[in-house]
Amino acid sequence: xxxxxxxxxxxxxxxxxxxxxxxxxxxxxxxxxxxxxxxxxxxxxxxxxxxxxxxxxxxxxxxxxxxxxxxxxxxxxxxxxxxxxxxxxxxxxxxxxxxxxxxxxxxxxxxxxxxxxxxxxxxxxxxxxxxxxxxxxxxxxxxxxxxxxxxxxxxxxxxxxxxxxxxxxxxxxxxxxxxxxxxxxxxxxxxxxxxxxxxxxxxxxxxxxxxxxxxxxxxxxxxxxxxxxxxxxxxxxxxxxxxxxxxxxxxxxxxxxxxxxxxxxxxxxxxxxxxxxxxxxxxxxxxxxxxxxxxxxxxxxxxxxxxxxxxxxxxxx
Numbered sequence: 001x002x003x004x005x006x007x008x009x010x011x012x013x014x015x016x017x018x019x020x021x022x023x024x025x026x027x028x029x030x031x032x033x034x035x036x037x038x039x040x041x042x043x044x045x046x047x048x049x050x051x052x053x054x055x056x057x058x059x060x061x062x063x064x065x066x067x068x069x070x071x072x073x074x075x076x077x078x079x080x081x082x083x084x085x086x087x088x089x090x091x092x093x094x095x096x097x098x099x100x101x102x103x104x105x106x107x108x109x110x111x112x113x114x115x116x117x118x119x120x121x122x123x124x125x126x127x128x129x130x131x132x133x134x135x136x137x138x139x140x141x142x143x144x145x146x147x148x149x150x151x152x153x154x155x156x157x158x159x160x161x162x163x164x165x166x167x168x169x170x171x172x173x174x175x176x177x178x179x180x181x182x183x184x185x186x187x188x189x190x191x192x193x194x195x196x197x198x199x200x201x202x203x204x205x206x207x208x209x210x211x212x213x214x215x216x217x218x219x220x221x222x223x224x225x226x227x228x229x230x231x232x233x234x235x236x237x238x239x240x241x242x243x244x245x246x247x248x249x250x251x252x253x254x255x256x257x258x259x260x261x262x263x264x265x266x267x268x269x270x271x272x273x274x275x276x277x278x279x280x281x282x283x284x285x286x287x288x289x290x291x292x293x294x295x296x297x298x299x300x301x302x303x304x305x306x307x308x309x310x311x312x313x314x315x316x317x
Contacts, residue, residue: 001097001098002054002097002098003054003055003097003098003099003103004052004053004054004096004097004098004099004316005052005053005054005055005058005093005094005095005096005099005104005107006050006051006052006093006094006095006096006180006264006312007050007051007052007053007058007062007091007092007093007094008048008049008050008051008091008092008094008263009048009049009051009062009065009088009090009091009092010046010047010048010049010084010088010089010090010091011023011046011047011049011069011073011087011088011089012045012046012073012075012078012080012084012086012087012088012089013040013045013046013047013069013072013073013087014040014041014042014044014045014046014047014080015040015042015045016072019072019073020038020040020047022068022071022072023065023068023069023072024038024049024065025065025068026060026061026062026064026065026068027049027051027061027065029061030053030057030058030060030061031057032053032054032057032058033051033052033053033054033057033058033061034051034052034053034315035049035050035051036050036051036052036264036309036315037049037050037263037264037309037310038050039262039263041082043080043081043218043219043220043221044080044081044082044218045078045079045080045081045082046080046082046084046089048183048262048263050263050264052096052312052315052316055099055103055104055107059107059110059111059114062091062111062115063111063114063115063118065088066088066115066118066119066121066173067118067119069087069088069170070087070119070121070167070169070170072087073087073169073170074087074169075087075146075169075170075171076168076169078146081218081219081220082218082227083139083142083145083216084142084145084146084171085141085142085144085145085146085149085171085172085173085174086121086146086167086170086171086172086173087121087167087169087170087171087173088115088121088170088173089142089173089174090126090138090173090174090175091108091111091112091115091173091174091175091176092127092175092176092177092178093107093108093111093175093176093177093178094177094178094179094180095177096312096316097316101128101177104128104177105128105129105176105177107177108125108129108175108176108177109125109129111175112125112129112161112162112173112175113162115162115173115175116162116163119167119170120163120167121163121167121170121171121172121173122153122160122162122163122164122165122166122167122172122173123160123161123162123163123172123173123174123175124141124160124161124172124173124174124175125161125174125175125176126138126141126174126175126176126178127176127177127178128176128177128178128179129175129176129177130176131161134157134158135161135174138174139214141158141174142174146166146171149166149171149172150165150166153165153166153172160172179231179232180266180312181229181230181231181232181233182229182230182233182238182261182265182269183228183229183261183262183263184227184228184229184230184238184241184259184260184261184262185218185225185226185227185228185259185260185262186225186226186227186228186241186242186245186256186258186259187220187223187224187225187256187257187258187259187260187302188223188224188225188226188249188254188255188256188257189223189254189255189256189257190223190224190252190254191219191222191223191224192224192252192254193217193219193224194217195224195249195252195254196217196218196219196224196225196226197216197217198248198252199226199245199248199249200215200216200217200226200227200228201215202244202248203215203226203228203241203244203245203248204216204228210236210240210241210244211232211235211236212230212231212232212233212235212236213228213229213230213231213236213241214228214229214231215227215228215229216228223257226245228241233268233269233272234268234272237272237273237276238269238272238273238301239272239273239276239277239300239301240276242256242259242301256302257302258302258303258304259301259302259303259304260303260304260305260306261303261306261310263310264310264311264312265310265311265312266311266312266313267290267293267311267312267313268283270293270294270297270311271283271284271286271293273296273297273300273301274286274288274293274296274297274300277296277297277300278296290308290311290313290314291308294306294307294308294311
């Protein structure tokens with residue numbers, strides 16, 4: 001069986017379509033890499049790209065894409081809602097098929113080394129690839145963002161795994177193996193960012209909320225979001241987070257008006273959500289087709305822009 005890995009690079013670019021296409025060209029031109037999803041967000045000024053492919057082919061294309069991103073993105077002129085520290089802010093690798101965690105860690109390390117050698121962007125190995133405790137958590141690495149990173153790197157405690165000084169236009173990058181996580185945003189019918197911030201504080205682990213949730217506020221053109229990563233959906237269910245946000249919103253006379261998955265989500269996660277709303281004891285009792293599960297989850301979570309093409313199992317047989 002072919003080895004398959006997923007990669008979800010986040011680029012600090014959104015509205016420059018010509019530049020984005022140049023960054024994505026190495027993926028489109030590689031027969032062993034599938035460019036599954038491209039999600040630019042102008043409010044975040046960030047594009048999340050989802051790739052699935054053979055490990056070596058994906059690594060090679062990723063290095064070429066980073067070289068293009070360095071030519072095109074200048075972080076000195078970048079502003080957006082999402083916290084960021086580099087032109088290629090983060091490059092996570094996730095084992096999908098016939099790949100062990102150990103193999104994926106080795107792939108991430110090799111990719112990080114080649115990116116540094118090709119671009120001179122300093123790189124932190126993070127999450128499961130981290131060599132030091134302080135580099136396990138991406139928000140800790142990113143703290144200070146691009147503007148504060150030069151000062152941060154003067155501290156030996158924050159020396160990157162590859163390189164020393166911040167790249168003058170591309171900043172720094174984090175590369176690593178991580179488990180599958182669910183990137184998820186919930187829309188509120190208000191422009192009051194403080195409300196989103198208060199709700200995010202209630203649900204995130206660092207403030208006493210759910211163990212496997214990282215969350216914060218984001219302002220869009222006509223409303224705010226509670227934006228989050230659910231790092232272990234089996235231990236902190238997405239439906240539980242969604243219902244909690246609805247409950248907390250009521251104290252501000254605010255309603256949840258929609259939600260969205262960023263990148264791909266796996267079928268088990270969707271079955272877990274469907275089981276709750278169908279009043280089943282567990283995901284194993286959900287006996288529906290993929291399209292039927294997508295319909296149930298979309299209706300109950302008020303999802304927009306979601307269909308079976310955003311489900312991992314659509315691409316891995």
